[in-house]
Amino acid sequence: MDAHPQAFDACLKEALAQTREWVPRWLDKLHATLKEKELSARHSNDKQSLVEARTALDTHRDLMASRFIEALADAVGNALPGTDVQPRVAKTVSFDELELMGDDQVQETVELARVQQVVSMTVDHEIVELTARLCTTLGMQVVNVEANPLRADVVVGALMKTLKGLNLAPAVRSRWLQTGAIPLGNELQGLYTRLSAMLDRQGIEAAGYAVIQSPDARPGGGDSTLGRRTNAPQEEALGTETLLTLDHLHQLLVGNLEQPDDESQRHPGTLGTSNAMVRTLASEVVSLMLKQISTDERLLRPLREMLQDMKPALLQVARTDPRFFADRENPARRLLDAITEHSLAYTHEQDRGYATFSRHVRGIIDALQKPGADLADRFPGLLQNFNRSQTEAMAPEQVQARGLAVKTLVRVEQRNLLAERVAAEFRSRNDFNRAPGVVRRFLTGPWAQVVAQARLEVSNATGLNTSEVPSMRYTDILPDLLWSSQLALASLNRPRLVKIIPGVLRTLRDGLDSIDYPREQTEAFFQTLMGLHEAAYKTQRAEPLQDAQPSVQGEFDVEPWMQPAEARDTGFMDDAFPESHPETHPSFVDTQPMQRDWVQLKAELAAQPVSDLSVGTWVDMWQEGQAVRCQITWASPHGTLFLFSGANGRSLSMTRRGLDRLIEQDKLRVVADHGVVNEALDEVTRQAWLNSIKTDGI
Template identity: 35%
Template structure:
C-alpha cells in the first residue's frame, strides 16, 4: 500500500541526507564522551568494591576500555551510518530490543545473552526517557523531510534504539569477554541518553532553521481490554503525545513527570523475570529427581491422613494398628496406583473449586498454595499470563475467548506436574489451545455459517477436562485427537477438492517453468529479431506452453512434442518478411499444415478459441502481405544503410514467472482469481493493517501490508471480493512461490498468482488477520513482560 507523501518531499530529500550524515559524523565525538563516562563509572565502582576478584575484573575492564578508546571512536561513525541505512542490520539473535523477545528462542539463550537483552532494554528506556521532549519534536521534523504526512516514529533513523544497536555492534567487534562488554554498555547507557537529548535539540533547531514544517501526529485510539502483557503481544503501542508516554506504555508504567526511572530493588523471589523464565524453560528450576511411585504414594498418603483434612475428623483410636495392614493389603492387591489416583482426583476436584469458590482468581490462588518449588510457581504464572493474553486477543470472538478461559484450570493443574508444558510446540496442551484458536479465526463473526457448530463441538470436547484428574498430558491429547478427527471428517470433502486444486496448480507451475525455458530458447533464435512482435509473443507465450505440456506427457507424447517443437522454426520462417518473399511456393505448401498443427496444439492446453482466432487472423494477414509483396514489381535499387543500422535490437519475450498462465481446467479446479491490470476500487475501505490486531479501523497513515509470498502457511487474511471482505486461509504455496491456494471455513478454495496478490495488496484489498500462531504471540508477550520486569528490577 503506498504511503502518503507531502508535496514538498523532493525539496527535503537533500536536507534529510545531510542531517543523517551529520549525525553519523558526530559519532566519534559522542563515543569519546561515552568512553569517558564509562571509565569514570568503572573507576568509581572499583574504588567502592571490597571483593578482590570483582575489583580486579573492574580494573581489567577499565584497562581494556583505555586500549580500545581510539578504535571505538573511529568505528562508531561508520556503524551509525550503517545502522541509519538499515536499523535492523546490527541487531543480533538473542539480544533483541524490548519489543522483539521471542518466547521459543529464550530457551536457546545463555545467561549472558539474557543479561545483554536486559541491559540493552534498560539503556533504551533510560535514553528514551532522557530525550523524550526533543525526540518527540525530532520525529515530526524527520518524518516531514521524508515526505510523510503523519508521524511514524519508526521511520526516524536517529531514534535511540538505532544508536544503541550501533553501540552494541561496535562493542561486540572488540571480541572481549561478554562480561566486559556488559560493563561498558551499562556504564555508557545513562550518558548516551543525556547526549542524545542535546543532539536532538541541536538537530531540531537546524531543521527548523531550514524551514522544515513539522508533520502531525495521527490520533490512534488505545485498544481496549488489554490483558496482562497483551499490550506488546502484537507490537508496541505508541501514543502521540510524548515519547515518555509511549515508553511508559511499553514498559507498563505510569509516565514519569521528571527525571529518569531507575530500576527498583526487587523483593519477590517469584517475580517472573527474563532470567527466571529462561531457566524455567531450560529445566534449571526443577527438582533434581522425580519421586518414585512408592515415594509419591507415601508422601500423598502422609499428607492425606497425617497432615490433611482427615486429622480434624479423626475419631478412630486404633489408626496406627490398622494402617500397616491396609498398606500391606493394598500392595499385595496391586492397588497402590488406583488408590493414589483416587487421592489425586479428590485433590484436583477440590483444587478446581476451593471452599465452594469458582472464580479464576480463587482457583489460581489455591493452586499457587499447592505449588512446591519455584518451577511450579513460575509455571503457574506463565500459564495464567498466556491464557490472559489469548482471552483478551481481539482477533478471537468473545465465545472463543471464554472457551480458552475454561481451559485455564486444567492447564494450571497440568503445570503442577509438567512445569514446562508450554516450552514444547508439540505438547498436546499447547497444541489444543492453538488448534482451537486457529480454527476459530475462520469466522469473522458469531453469525458466520458453521460457527455455532464449531463452538458447540469444542465446548463438548473440553468439558471432561474441567473435572478430570490431571496427572499428565494424556487427557489433553485425547481431547486434541477427538477434535482433530472431527474437523478432519467435516473437512473431508473440502480436503479432496483442495488436493485436486493443489495438483492442478503444481502442474501449472511445472509447465510454466518449462515454458519459460522454451521461451528463452525461442527468443535467442537467430531469426527472432526479424519476426513481428505478434508472432514472438505467441511463440514465447501460448506455444511455449503447448510444447512444455507435450514434453511433460512423457514417452507417449514424444512424437507430439517433436512435432510442436518443429512448428517453432516453421512459424518463424513463415513470419520472416524477407525469407517468405523469396520462396512463395514453400509458403504456399506450408500454410495449411502449419495452421492445422497450430490449432491441434492449442487445443491440447484448452487455449481459448477466441484468442486462437485472433492470432490466426493476424498470422494470415502477414502471409497475405508476403503474397502481395511477391506479386508486386521489384522496387528500384537504392543505397542500403549499414548492416548494423537495419538489424533490430534483440527483444525479450520471456514468460512472466510472477504471473504463470493457467489452462481453463486448471483455473476451474482451483477457482483461479484472474485480476485485470487495474484493481483499484474506491469502494474498498482504507485499511490499517497494524491496527487489525486491536480491531481498530482508523484514518491513520496506512502501513505496508506484507506480500503474500512472505506469509507463512496457515495465515488468515481477508480479501476484498465483490464489495465485501472474505476471510480465508493460506493453505498452500507452490514450490517456486508463483501460485497460492486459499481455503475458507466452508472448504471453498481460491487461487491466485503472485502478481495478482501483489495487485490486491497495492490496491488495499488485502488485510492480514493472523500471520503467526495465536499461542506464539501470547507467549511472546509473556517473555516481553518478563523483560520489562527485569528492566525495572534489580536483585
Template identity: 30%
Template sequence: MAGATPQPQYHSLYRACIKDAAIAGGDLMRATLVRALSELPLQAAAIHDVVDRNLLLEAVGVLKERQSALATAFPQALLAEFAQAIAGDRDASLSFDTLPLLGDEQLQENAELVHGAQALEAAVRPQLAALESALAAAHLTPQGGERRHPLRPEVYARSIYRLARQSPVSPAVRRRWLRYLPPLMAPELVHTYAAMAQRLQPPAPSQPMALEPGVPQEARDSATQLTIRELRKLLSGDPGEAADDGVIVFSDSDFSHTVPAALEMVQDMRKVDQLLLQLRQRQAAMPGRGRDSLAAFREALRQEAKRPAQALGLEVVHLMIDHLAGDPRLLPGVRDIVRDLEPPLLRLALVDPRFFSDREHAARRLLEQITQRSLAWSSPEDRGFSTFMEGLQQATEALLDAGGTGPEAFEIALSALQEAWDESQPKGRRNRERAVRALMRAEQRNLLAGRIAQQILDRPDAAKAPPEALAFLTGPWSQVMAQARLADVTGAEDPGGGWWVVQAVLWSVQPALAGRVAGQHRTLVARIDDGLASIDHLPADTDRWQNLLSALRDLALSTATGSALRAHEPEPVPETSNTWLAPIEMHESGFVPDSGLPHGAADPDTLPPHDLEVGAYVDLLGEGWERWQLTWASPHGLLFMFTHASGTTRSMTRRKLNAMMAQGSLRLVSAHPVVDGALDAVARAAWRNSSSL
C-alpha cells in the same frame, strides 16, 4: 485495531516518516556519541567498583576511536531493524523456543539491551504516547497491538545492538554500549517523535480509538517474577528443577488408569448433547469457573508446588493465558474458552513440564489448534463460526470435567475436535485437494514452458522475428509443447510436433524466409488450432492469435525486404501472464488472473515477505474484507492458494500477490501461531525482570 481500515492518505506519509527517521540516524548517532563522550566519564567516576569503572572507561575510549564509523553505519543498521519490525519482528525479538539455545554471553548482552531499551523508553514516554496516538488515529497501528510499530524505542536500541555486533570490540565493551548508549539517544528521539506525531496529525479532530482490551502491558510484566535464567531451566528440563513425576495434585483423579466417561462420550459426537446437559448440571461445582474461584484455584496449586520449577510452570501458564485472553485477534467467545482452559493447563504444568519444551505436546497442540483455527473468522456472525464454537465448547467442557493431570485428556480432546471439524467440512477438504492438484499441474507445466521458451529465443532464426510472433511462441505455444511433453509416455523427441510449428511460424513471418513455407499455411493453422485446444485455450484468444499470425505472414510475403514499410499493422498481442493456467485449472483453484495489473507494478521475481508463510491468515479486499488463510504455496513459489472458512479456495500468481500487498488490498492478520506469540511475550517479560536485577 484489528478491524480498522487504514486511511490511505497516511500511507505515503507514514513511509516517509520511517524513511526520514533512518536517514536522520547518522545525525542522531553523532549527537549521542558527543553526549556519551561527555557524560559517561563522569558516570564512570561515580562507580565504586574499580573493574566496572575501568571497563566503562574502556568502552568510552573505543567509542571515541570509532566515533565516525559508528555514525556512518548507524542509518543502515536502523533501516535494517525498521524492516525487521515491519515484517513482524519475530526473528529480531526474543522467542520462547530459542531460550535453551542462548549461551551465557548472549543472555548478558540481551539483559543489557533490555535494560538500555527500558531506560530510553522511560525518557521519551510522553512523546512516544503522542506518536502512538497519532498512529492509532490514522489506523496505522500493526495488527496485534499498539506498541508493535517499527518506530518504538526498542527498535532503536536493537539498532545499537546490531551495530555493536558488527564492530570489532570485546564483549565487555559491547555490553556497556548496550546499557549506556540507548538512554543517551533520548533528547534527539524526543524531537523525532514530536515531529512525526505532528506530521501524522489529522486535519480535523477525530474520535480517539479504544486501546487494546485486557490488562496493560506494564501490569502484566510486573505481575511476574520470572527471570530468563529460571525460564531457561524450566525449558531445558533441568533434573534438579523439573517437576516431581510422583507429585499428584488431585488424588481423586485416576485418569492415568482409565479414560473418564465424559471423554469417551465426546469422541462420539452423536452423544454430545447428552454429555453437554450432564456437564452443565455440574458446571457450578467445577473449579475456576468464575474470577474469584479461578484466583483461589491458582493459589491452591501454588501451595501444592513442591519445587521451584513447578511454581515457575504455573506462572508461565497464567501469563500465557493472560496474553492470549487479551489478544484482540481472538473473538470474545474464543477468549472465554482460552480462559476456561487455564485450570487444566495449570494442573498439567504442575506434573508435566514437557508442555513448555515440546511443541508436539498434546496440550500445546490443542491450544494452538483452537487459537489458530479461530482466526479463520473475523466476526462471530461469519458463516461457520457457530458450528466451530459448538464443537469447541463441547470438547472443552468434557476436558474440564475430566480433571486429569496428564496429557492424555488433551490428546483425546484434540482428536475429538479434529474429528468434529473434519466432519463439518468434507466439501472444503475435497475442494482444497482438487485445487492443489490443479495448481501443481499448472506450475509443473509453466516451469517446463519457461525452459522451452528460452530455447525458442536462443534459436538463430528467432533473432529477427517480429516480437508479436515471439510472444505467441514463448507464451501459449510453449505451454502447448510443455503439456505434450508431460502427457507423452512414448519418449518421443518432439511429441505433438511442436518444434515444427515453431520453425514454420518463425520462417513465415520473416520476408527473407517466408517463401520456404508459403505452401504450408493451412497445415500450420490446423496444427496451431489443435495444439491450443489441447491446453483448453479459450477459442476467442485462439482466434486473435491466428489473426495476428496471419497478418504477419501476409506482410512478410508482400514485402521484398525486411526493411520495407508495413501496409497495415496486425492486431494487438493478446494479454498474457507470466504464469498461465488453463480454464479448468482456474476454475478448480479459484484463480485470480493477473489481468489489470499495471506493467511493472509488482516484480514477478520478487518473493512475498518472509512472514507470509503457509498457515498465515490475511484479510482480502473484494466487495468487502474477508478472512482467508494461506494454505498452500507451490514448491517453486509461482502460485499461492488461500482457503476461506467455508472451504472455498482462491489462488493467484506471485506477481498478483505482491501487487495486492503493495496496493493494500491484502493485509496480514497473523503470520505466526498465536500461542507462540503469547509464550514469546512471557519470555520478554522475563527479560525485563532479569534486566532489573
C-alpha cells in the same frame, strides 16, 4: 514536498564529525561516575567491582573510543533509508528464540533493552524534532521513524557491537552500561538539539505525524472486529506481575531451575517436579498465556470465555510437566493449539459450522473439569476425537474438490515451469530475434504452453524422451513460422510461402485447441500473421525489403497461466476478484516500445518485496465489501500458486503475484501467520522482558 538531499547529507556528515567530540566526552563522564560510585560504595564487593570496571575502562578507553566511532559510522550508513542491510534492533525476543539462547545472550538482551529504554526516555523530545526535519529533507510529508539513521537504537546497537568486540568480562560490561546509560542519553540529547538547530537555520521545517486509523476502520464496511487484536495496553492486559523475568523464563525452559528435593530423591523419575520455584513460574506462564488469549479479539468472545475454563486443567498439567507449553508435541499443548487454530475460522456466531464446533469445545472442557488423577491421560484421546470431528465436519464433495484443486495446481505449476524453459529454447534460436514482436510474444506465451503441455502428457503417459514424441511437430513449424513472418525474406520465395501457410495455420490451431486456449485471446495474432503473409505474397521486389523494427516488449507472462477448466476446478481468483487482477492471458497486439528493457524490468519486479505467507496462515479477503475469512491450506512446491479454504468449505486459488497485488491494494490482510498460542507465549516473553528491565538485577 520537495526533497533537500544536500541538507540531509550535511546533517549526517556533521553528526559523524561530532562523534569525535562527544564520544570521548561521554567516556570521561563514565570514568568520573565510576570513580564517584567507587568512593561512595559501602560494601567491599561493590567497591571491588567498580574498581575493576574503572580499571578496565582505563585500559580500553582509547580503543573503545576509536571502535565506537567506527561502529557508529557503519551503523548510520547501514541504517540509511533505502539500504538493504538496515539493522533492526529487536524490541523484544520471541518465546522460541529464548529457548535457544544461552545465558550470556539472555543477559545481553536485557542489558541492551535497559540501555535503550534509558536513552530513549532521555532524548524523547529531541529525537522527535530531528526525525521530523530529516523526513522533510527526504521529501516526506509524513514522519517515518525508520528514516532517521541517527535514532537511539542505532547508536545503542553500535555501542553493544563495540563492547562485544572488546572481550570484556560480563560484570564489567554491565557496570559500564548501567553507569553510562544516562550520560549517553545526555550526550545524544545535545547532539540531536544541535542538528535540529542546524536544519532549522537552513529553513527545513518539520514533517507532520500521521494519524493512525483505528482498527475499526475497515474497507468495505466489514465486521470491525475481524482480524483485530485488543487495543488495550499489553502491560495492563497481562497484569503487573514481576516474578517472571526473562532469565527465570529462560532457566525454566532449559531446565536449570529444577533441583532435586526429598520427593524427587524418593522418585527419581520426577526430578524437580515438586520444586516450588518451577511450579510457581510454570503456573505464572500458563496464567499469562491464557490472559493474553482472553484479550485476543480475533477469536469470538464465547470461545475465549470457554478457553479460560481450561485454566484449572492446564495449571494442574504445569505442576507435573512444567514445560508442557514449550513442547509442541505435548498432547495438552497440541489440543490448545488445535482449538485456537480452528477458532480463527469463525467471525460470527452465525457462521456455518460454528454451533457444532462450539459444542465440541464445550464437551472437551467438561471432560477436563471432571475430577480424577488421570487428567494428563485424557488429553491424547480428546485431541484425537477433536481432530476427527473437524475432519468429519467437511462434506465429502468438499474433500474431493479440494483434492482435485491441489492436483490441478500441481499440474499447472509443472506446465508453467516447463513453459518457461521452452520459451528460453525459442529465444536461443538464431532466427528468433528477427521475427516481429507479435510473433515472438506468441511463441514465448501460449505456444510455449502448448509445447510444455504436449511434453508433459507424453512423458507422463509413456516415459519417452521428449525428442522422440509426436509433440515435436509443434516445434517443427518454428522455422516456417519465423521465416514466413519476415516480409523481406518471405516475399522472395512466394512458392514456399504458399506451400507452408496451410500447414502452419493448421498446426497452430491444433496446438491451441489441445490446451483449450481461448481463441479470442489469439485472434489478433492470427489476423496480424495472415496480414504479414498476404503482404509478403503481394510484394514483388528485386531487392530484399527491410522489415519494420520489431517492437520491444515482454515476451512471456509474469504469472502462471491456467486453462479455463483448471481455473474452474481450483476456484481461480481471477473469477472471484476480476477487479483485482488484470487479464492473465498474454496480449499479442503490437504496441509501442517499452521505455525499459524487459530484463531490467523483470529484475526490478523480482527485487520488490513479495508475500511470504506460509501454509496455515489465516487471512481476511474483501469480496463485495465484506471480509471473507480463509486459510492457506496448500502452496505449490515452487511457491507460485496458493490454495485458500474458507470455513464454508469453498476453495480459492491465486498466483503469488495475485496475492501480493491484493495485499498492496489492502484487500487481503493477515489475521494470524503464527498460532494463537505461539503469539500468546511471545507476549508472555515480552512481559518477562519488561519485568527484567524494571529490576535492578536478575
